[in-house]
Amino acid sequence: MEMHGILKTTLFYKIRDLPPLPNAVLKITQLLEDTKSSASDIAELISKDEALSARILKIANSPYFGFPNPICSITHAVAILGFNLLRSVVLGVSALSLLSQEGKKDLLDRQQFWLHSIGTAIGSSLIARETKVPRTEEAFIIGLLHDMGKLILAQLAPMELSLVLERTRKENISIFEAEMKVLGTHHGEIGELAARKWRFPAIVQNAIKLHHRDPFSRGREDLSPYVYAANNLCKQGRIGWAGDYVVSPHLNEALEILGISVSGIEPLISEIKKGAEEVKNLLGIS
Numbered sequence: 243m244e245m246h247g248i249l250k251t252t253l254f255y256k257i258r259d260l261p262p263l264p265n266a267v268l269k270i271t272q273l274l275e276d277t278k279s280s281a282s283d284i285a286e287l288i289s290k291d292e293a294l295s296a297r298i299l300k301i302a303n304s305p306y307f308g309f310p311n312p313i314c315s316i317t318h319a320v321a322i323l324g325f326n327l328l329r330s331v332v333l334g335v336s337a338l339s340l341l342s343q344e345g346k347k348d349l350l351d352r353q354q355f356w357l358h359s360i361g362t363a364i365g366s367s368l369i370a371r372e373t374k375v376p377r378t379e380e381a382f383i384i385g386l387l388h389d390m391g392k393l394i395l396a397q398l399a400p401m402e403l404s405l406v407l408e409r410t411r412k413e414n415i416s417i418f419e420a421e422m423k424v425l426g427t428h429h430g431e432i433g434e435l436a437a438r439k440w441r442f443p444a445i446v447q448n449a450i451k452l453h454h455r456d457p458f459s460r461g462r463e464d465l466s467p468y469v470y471a472a473n474n475l476c477k478q479g480r481i482g483w484a485g486d487y488v489v490s491p492h493l494n495e496a497l498e499i500l501g502i503s504v505s506g507i508e509p510l511i512s513e514i515k516k517g518a519e520e521v522k523n524l525l526g527i528s
């Protein structure tokens with residue numbers, strides 16, 4: 243087996259052994275998956291976990307999440323977000339808090355990483371709203387989660403990640419390309435494996451996996467093109483940093499397919515930049 247074949251296999255085993263999400267979170271998501279559950283049972287269960295409730299409300303109230311009026315309580319959040327979107331948010335914030343613990347020797351600057359993730363969340367949500375396609379409510383949370391595979395690499399395989407980052411720097415290639423060369427897999431696939439293990443909704447798994455694919459063909463309910471575009475816009479505008487600033491040569495073409503003309507790019511980057519600073523403060527990341 244080639245070197246990267248061994249690295250990839252070992253890595254996939256490690257992902258299988260990632261810790262499960264807390265029991266309380268699993269109970270909440272089980273209730274959310276059951277169409278017979280009552281909204282009040284769900285709200286009661288979520289409210290028992292104060293930290294989780296606070297995080298859900300912070301995200302749902304971010305000005306770019308997609309709901310114009312303030313969401314004041316968990317009961318209100320259950321009613322407004324609906325079971326499906328709430329499930330993505332609960333799983334997303336739980337996974338991110340599990341993966342947020344910094345390693346001893348941190349390879350990714352976390353502040354910059356979150357700024358990139360928040361920028362991508364805002365961009366995905368703005369572009370999705372612009373295209374007026376239904377079922378895009380998950381764009382914000384998926385943008386926030388899109389690079390979680392990198393956090394998994396930092397936690398489970400720091401040596402491999404440092405090889406990847408070294409290759410990125412030396413060859414001036416994207417982290418995605420360097421991962422393919424060093425590991426034979428990439429953070430989209432790694433993130434998807436974890437998302438599958440933690441039973442994220444399919445729409446979230448799919449967008450995490452495909453966010454580096456040039457979005458010229460897409461199926462229904464595929465949110466990866468929005469994340470792809472927003473991710474590249476953040477790199478172009480240098481909003482945060484998550485390993486590289488290499489922009490896809492197909493970005494403009496992809497944006498055009500999504501209904502955004504070349505003259506709309508700079509204003510969009512400025513809006514993301516402004517929003518990312520605001521949301522970063524709102525979510526308490528500094």
Ligand SMILES: [Fe+2]
Binds near residue numbers: 389430453454
């Ligand atoms: Fe990525």
Ligand SMILES: [Fe+2]
Binds near residue numbers: 358362389473484
């Ligand atoms: Fe990214």
